[in-house]
Amino acid sequence: MWTKKDLQQLIKNNMGDYLFIVVSNRQPYVNVFKKGKMVCQRGAGGVVTALDPVMQACNGLWVAYGNGEADKKASDKYGKIKVPPDKQNYMLKRVWLTKEQENGYYYGYSNEALWPLCHMAFQRPIFRKEDWDYYKTVNEKFAKTIIEEVGDKKAFVWIQDYHLCLLPKYLKEMAPNQLIIAHFWHIPWPNYDAFRICPQRKDLLESMLSSDLLGFHIRYHCDSFLDAIDREVESKIDRERFSVVRNNHETLIRPYPISVDFEGINELVNSKEVAEAEKAIKEEFDLSGLKVLLGLDRIDYTKGIPERLLAIDKLLENHPDLKEKIVFLQMGELSRIHIAKYKDLNDEINALVEQINWKHSTENWKPIVFVRRHMSLEELLAFYRIGDICLVSSLHDGMNLVAKEFIASRTDESGVLVLSQFTGAARELADATLINPYDCEQFSEGIYAALTMPAEEQKKRMKKMREITQSNNIFRWAGKVISELLKFEFRE
Numbered sequence: 069m070w071t072k073k074d075l076q077q078l079i080k081n082n083m084g085d086y087l088f089i090v091v092s093n094r095q096p097y098v099n100v101f102k103k104g105k106m107v108c109q110r111g112a113g114g115v116v117t118a119l120d121p122v123m124q125a126c127n128g129l130w131v132a133y134g135n136g137e138a139d140k141k142a143s144d145k146y147g148k149i150k151v152p153p154d155k156q157n158y159m160l161k162r163v164w165l166t167k168e169q170e171n172g173y174y175y176g177y178s179n180e181a182l183w184p185l186c187h188m189a190f191q192r193p194i195f196r197k198e199d200w201d202y203y204k205t206v207n208e209k210f211a212k213t214i215i216e217e218v219g220d221k222k223a224f225v226w227i228q229d230y231h232l233c234l235l236p237k238y239l240k241e242m243a244p245n246q247l248i249i250a251h252f253w254h255i256p257w258p259n260y261d262a263f264r265i266c267p268q269r270k271d272l273l274e275s276m277l278s279s280d281l282l283g284f285h286i287r288y289h290c291d292s293f294l295d296a297i298d299r300e301v302e303s304k305i306d307r308e309r310f311s312v313v314r315n316n317h318e319t320l321i322r323p324y325p326i327s328v329d330f331e332g333i334n335e336l337v338n339s340k341e342v343a344e345a346e347k348a349i350k351e352e353f354d355l356s357g358l359k360v361l362l363g364l365d366r367i368d369y370t371k372g373i374p375e376r377l378l379a380i381d382k383l384l385e386n387h388p389d390l391k392e393k394i395v396f397l398q399m400g401e402l403s404r405i406h407i408a409k410y411k412d413l414n415d416e417i418n419a420l421v422e423q424i425n426w427k428h429s430t431e432n433w434k435p436i437v438f439v440r441r442h443m444s445l446e447e448l449l450a451f452y453r454i455g456d457i458c459l460v461s462s463l464h465d466g467m468n469l470v471a472k473e474f475i476a477s478r479t480d481e482s483g484v485l486v487l488s489q490f491t492g493a494a495r496e497l498a499d500a501t502l503i504n505p506y507d508c509e510q511f512s513e514g515i516y517a518a519l520t521m522p523a524e525e526q527k528k529r530m531k532k533m534r535e536i537t538q539s540n541n542i543f544r545w546a547g548k549v550i551s552e553l554l555k556f557e558f559r560e
C-alpha cells in the first residue's frame with residue numbers, strides 16, 4: 069500500500085537535481101482577509117492532498133492562478149510566496165490574470181466550452197472566438213512563467229486538467245530538450261461523436277500529444293482519446309502499448325484512478341473535533357430518529373442534483389410509509405455562478421425543493437433539507453458519518469471523490485453508497501448500489517433497496533469497498549504517475 073512517506077521517498081531518491089513543477093489553475097494555498105487580517109489557507113481536494121507533501125519533499129515549484137483577494141499583498145514582486153505558511157519549504161508562483169482573461173479563459177473556454185464538451189450531460193458547449201483567444205493567451209502566459217523559472221535547468225512538469233490543454237505545446241516549443249511533461253485530465257474524455265463538434269479539436273489534440281505522459285481516470289477515457297487521435301491527427305497509434313507516436317515523439321496514455329487520503333481520513337474521523345461537529349449538525353437539523361440520506365456536491369449540472377430530488381419525490385410517492393422516517397440532507401456549494409446555466413440550475417433546484425417539500429411534508433416534518441454552505445474538513449467528515457446512505461447521482465463524472473470520501477469515513481463499516489453508473493468511481497466501487505440517474509423509477513427503487521438493506525449485507529459491501537479505497541489511495545495515484553514520469557530520459 070502506498071503511503072505519504074513512500075511518495076516522498078520516491079521523489080527524494082529519484083528526482084536528483086531536476087526541478088519538479090506542478091501546474092494547475094487552482095492554487096494549493098490562497099491568501100484571504102479574515103476580520104481584517106491576512107491569512108493563508110490550504111486548498112481542499114485530492115490534488116493538493118497528494119502533491120503538497122511531494123512538493124515539500126523536493127522543494128518543488130507550484131505554478132497556479134493567483135485568485136485570492138490577498139494574494140498580491142502576500143507575494144513578492146515576482147508573484148512568489150513560500151508555502152506552507154509554517155514550513156515554507158516549497159515555492160508557489162502565482163500567475164496574475166486580468167478580469168477579461170479570467171472571463172475568457174476560465175469561465176468562457178474552460179467552463180462553457182470544454183466542460184460541457186467532455187461531460188455527456190446534454191448541455192450545449194459554447195465556442196466563442198474571444199474565449200479561445202483568451203484561452204491561448206493565458207496558456208501561453210503560464211508557459212512563459214514556467215520557462216522563466218526553469219532557466220537552463222531540466223525539469224519534470226506535471227500539468228493538471230482541462231484549463232491548461234495548450235500548455236504542453238507551448239512548453240515544448242519554448243524548451244524542447246529541457247522538459248519532461250505529464251498531463252492529467254480530471255474530467256471524462258468524450259466519445260468521438262461528441263468531441264468532433266469542437267472547432268479547435270486539432271489544436272487541443274496536437275498540444276496534448278506534446279506531453280510525454282497523458283493520464284485519465286479510467287481505461288475507457290484513454291480509449292476515447294485514442295479514437296479522437298485516430299480520426300484527427302496523423303500519427304502511429306499502438307493500442308497494445310497505449311502510445312501515440314507523432315513527429316518522432318511518443319506519448320504514453322495511461323489510466324490513473326484518483327482517490328482520497330484513506331488513512332488520513334480514518335485518523336481524523338475519530339477525533340474529538342469531528343465528534344463535536346457531528347453533534348452540532350445533528351442538533352442543527354434535528355435529525356434524531358430519522359434515517360438520513362446524504363448528498364454533497366458543487367452545484368453543477370453534471371452532478372444530477374435535480375434527478376436526485378425527483379428520485380426522492382418518486383420514493384415518497386411509491387412508499388408513503390417512509391414519511392416522517394427519512395430525511396434527505398443535501399449540502400451544496402455554489403460554483404461558477406457567473407455562468408448563466410449555473411444560475412438557472414440553482415433556481416431550478418430551489419423550485420424543486422420547494423415543490424417536493426410542499427407535496428410531501430407533514431405538520432412536523434419535511435423530506436428535504438438543502439443547505440448551501442462551505443464546510444470545514446472536520447464538518448465534512450462529520451457529515452459523512454451522520455448518514456445512513458450517501459447519494460451520488462452524477463450524469464457523468466471523471467471519478468467523483470465524494471463517493472470515496474464517504475467510504476473512507478465509515479470506519480464502523482455501516483452505510484450504503486448509492487452511486488451513478490456514469491461516474492469513474494463506479495468501476496472500482498462495484499459493491500455500491502448502482503443506479504442510472506436518468507431512470508427515475510430505477511433510481512428511487514435503488515434508494516429503497518439501500519434503505520432496506522440488512523445490516524450484514526451493508527457491512528459486507530462496505531468492507532470490500534473500504535479495502536479497495538484503502539489500497540487505491542491518493543498516494544498510489546500520485547506515486548504511479550510520478551514513477552512513470554521518472555522513467556523518461558531527457559533528450560540531449
Ligand code: GDG
Nearest residue numbers: 112113254326441442443444445448465466467468469470
Ligand atoms: C473534478 C472531476 C474528479 C465539496 N463541498 C465541500 C467540500 N467539497 C469537496 C468534496 C470533494 C470535492 O469537493 C469534489 O470532488 P469531486 O470529485 O466530487 O468533483 P469535482 O469538483 O467536479 O472534481 C471529478 C475530481 O476532479 C478529481 O480528479 O473526481 O470527477 O469532476 O473532495 O469533499 N470540501 C469541503 N467543504 C465543502 O463544503 N471541505
